[in-house]
Each structure stands twice: as structure tokens, then as C-alpha cells.
Amino acid sequence: MSASDISSGTILLLGASGYIGGRLLPRLLQSGFSVRAAARHPEKLGCRPYADHPGLEIAQVDMLDTESLATAMNGCSTVLSLIHSGHSEPARQGGTDIRGMDSLQRAASRSGVTRILCLIGLSQSGPQKAPAREDQAEDLAVLKPGPVPVTCLRTSVILGPGSAWFDIIRHLAKKRMLPEPAWLRRLCRPIAVDDLLSALQTCLQSEDGGQEDTLDLCGPEETRVTDLIRLYAQIAGLKEPRILSVPGSWPRLSSWWLHLATPVPYGLARQLIHGLNPQAACPNEGANHLLPGRPHSCRQAIERALWDIDEVGVESCWSDAGTIQAPAWIAGHGKAKGRDAVARASYRIVLSAEPQTVWPVVAELGGSSGWLFANRLWQLRGFLDRLVGGPGLQRGRRDVQSLRTGDALDFWRVWRVVENSRLTLLAEMKLPGQASLDFQLHDLGSGRTELRLIAEFLPRGLWGSAYWWALYPLHITMFPRLLRRIATKAGSRCLSGPEPFTPSQEAPDCRVSENS
Secondary structure (H helix, E strand, O other): OOHHHHOOOEEEEEOOOOHHHHHHHHHHHHOOOOEEEEEOOOHHHHOOOOOOOOOEEEEEOOOOOHHHHHHHHOOEEEEEEOOOOOOOOOOOOOOHHHHHHHHHHHHHHOOOOOEEEEEEEHHHOOOOOEOOEOOHHHHHHHHOOOOOOEEEEEEOOEEOOOOHHHHHHHHHOOOOEEEEOHHHHOEEOOEEHHHHHHHHHHHHHOOOOOOOOEEEOOOOOOEEHHHHHHHHHHHHOOOOOEEEEOOOOOHHHHHHHHHHHOOOOHHHHHHHHHHOOHHHHOOOOOOHHHOOOOOOOHHHHHHHHHHHHHHHOOOOOHHHHOOOOOOHHHHOOOOOOOHHHOEEEEEEEEEOOOHHHHHHHHHOOOHHHOOOOOHHHHHHHHHHHHHOOOOOOOOOEOOOOOOOOOOEEOOEEEEEEEOOOEEEEEEOOOOOEEEEEEEEEEEEEOOEEEEEEEEEEEEOHHHHHHHHHHHHHHHHHHHHHHHHHHHHHOOOOEEEEEEEOOOOOOOOOOOOOOOO
């Protein structure tokens, strides 16, 4: 039976650009669903391969704005919210989730929506409140009252390439020695991401999917995170780390430990640790009918994730949910507020190659490929950033070759991708100001390309200015040599440069190519 036979009307998918949404959306379209995909930054969805699918509408929605929610819900029969799952984005400020839940129910009650499905973390409805966010247990109380029936689908540990828990497990498995606080010994029922997606799709196709209040989506095995670390090491051919039992749970200290030892930031680490509460063993098995006939075991889920990373690539990542809001001085024209105060280091080089030859080298910068020159300095900068709560370099990148708008790239966020032409990165590291790194390729004809590198920084106060000038000697050394390394890797000769230049102050072209 097709999706159109089971589910009438359009589905509003909230959080479509996050980890789960980025994987579920193409599957729904392939199954014949009509989907209105909503995100805070719709440009993330506009560059996906399925952006032109006839069954897809893309909408910009703010969960705290009831009016924008109600507008997006017009003509929709079902709303599926993936925003509160706790697996795709860092924890927000206290109370934000509650206001978003309240807006969702109020907008649904006036828009003709017949049911709401909501994927949440187990910690958001358990009897024990998380110290980091005492409002989590109230989320369901805010969402349920109202005329629109709500089904809350709860899950804990998700195993799949790009998931936060999988990144934690694979990074800890590479350590020689690990402490084992109490939360690592708590029982959980990990679920493979493919099984979770199948369950969500089945729930959308089910006519009575909005009748149950709460359903737990869990895998077939009861295990501990420590056992998953050992299992990963065995499957990946790593030496099993020595694990030392530590009394107590130490959630705050453990969150900082995960922040330093894995790519997952402190806020999300706390959220995930609190998700391993006593309910993580999934006592409510009312959702078993939604799972595939033979759900993946933990071993199968890890093997499939490793195979996908090596052979297919990472379809979506927990870090996809980051913001890509560019400051006005970057996105605006030359007269934008603060533009005159921007510090800049800009260099250009002319290469004996077509842009199509140089672009792959630029597009592969960062992550496991490194930055071609002074990698140890980049690593030191990433380590220092990690110490003060920034992302550092451990996030890496979703794919070693391709980039999309909104991708995390080490401690940068991809803002603009124009294939064979431009790559603009916004800084997400901890800084006393705002920064961007811009690569521009200009076709000069006759097999020549001008490659430009423009680093810009808007300092915040005296400390910001001191920071920029302290690093300026490194910039004037590193950036020209980075351009030369790009030329060498692209197999081209340097016809002129690298040399400093003054870029124009014209408005940047913010359009994103169809192939980005």
C-alpha cells in the first residue's frame, strides 16, 4: 500500500535539516509522501539532491513563532517534529523547548492538523529531572493538552554514521585507557538509525498513529555504553581500551570529558548523559509493531555504520543543526554596520589550471585531509579552542570530498558553496569577535585561474584587536604558503603570486549553485 493510500494531505516535517530529518526526508519522498520540510535555515535544504522533488515544499519556520508555524501547517494533516529529539543539536537555553512546544500545539489547533508526532529523548519525559535543564520533564505536559492528539516517540542511543552517540563511541574506543563512571554502566537499548527511520515512516503511514501518548523506540538488545565501546573496538580492529571503574556518575565532569575527548560539545554531551536514565532500558514496548520484523543488533548497526562511512559517505550528521546566520558585515554590502572596522588578510595567486582542477583541492580542506600547511598549528588552535568550550577540530567534516551549505568543517561552518567558484566559511571557534575565511576562484581563460584567499575579522573591543594583531604574523606566513600547497596538490604551476591585494567592498553573491 502506498503512502498516498494511507496518509492523506501533506506532512509538515519540523527539523528537516537535522540528523534524523536529513535521512528521513528523502525516504518519505521516495515512498510517495507529500512533504513540507521546515527548517530555521531553508538554504540547507535547497542544496540537497532532492530539493527539486515534485513532492517537496521547503519552508522557513521559527518554532517560537506561532504565526509562522500556523502558516506552514496550512494544508497539512500531520506534523512530525524532530526538533526535540536531543540527538541532533546542542541543548538550548532553559525554557526554549517549552515555548516551542507550546507554539506547536497552539498553531496545530488552529490549522486543521489532525495529529502531531514528536521524537524526543528519553530524558525529556522520565521521572528524574536533568539538573542541566529542569524544564525537560515539563515538555510533554505543555504539548499534550489541546484538541490535537499527540504521539511522543522516545528513543535513547542511536547507532548510525554521523549520530552523536556513534561519534562518542568510536572516539572513546580509540583511547588506551578510559574511566567508567556510573552512567557508562547503565543499561540501554540502542537502536540502529535505519530501524528508527523505518519506525517513523510506519508511524506516519498508520491511521491510528496519533492515539498513543508515549511509545518507546528501542533496539532488540539490552547493553551498556562500555560494552558498545568494546564491541566497536573489536569490529574496527582496534586494541580494546583499558576501562577503569569510577564510583559515582559525575555528569558535569563527564560532559567536559566527552567535550574534550570527542567531537560532541558540552551541552549535547550533558543531554545525552542524562538520557541514560533508568528508563533507557525501554520498559514500554508498545512501539514494537513499528519496528522492522528483524531489527538490527548492535553489532550489525556498527558494521553497517562503518561500511556506510567507507563506501557511501555520511548522509547527515548531528552537527548539521548548527546555525549559518552570517553577520550583516559579511552578508551585507560595503556600507554594512561595522564593515569599516574589519581587519583583513587577503592574498591571490594565478595558477596554470582550470577552476575545475583547483576546486576539488579547495573543497577537500579540513577534516582528515588537514589544511595542507602548518597542520600542527591548526591542531594547536583547535586544542586551545576546545579547552575554552569551542568545537575545535574534532568535528571534522561530514564527507571528505563534498560540501553542503550548513556543513560543519572543523571549527568553521559552511555558509556559501558555489562549485568551481567560491567557498565561504564562518568561524564557530571561541573568538573575541567574528571571522570568515573566503576562497574565490576566478577563471582567467587560456587555462588560467586566479585563486584568492580572504580572511576577515571584526574585533570585539580591545581584546579583539589584540587577538588579531597577535596572530597577524602567522597569517602573513601561513596563507601564502597554503595557496602554494593548493597549487602543488592541484598539479599546477604558479604563474604569479602569492601576493597581497585589496578586495573590493562590493556585496558578495550569496547564491548557491545547484550542484553545491
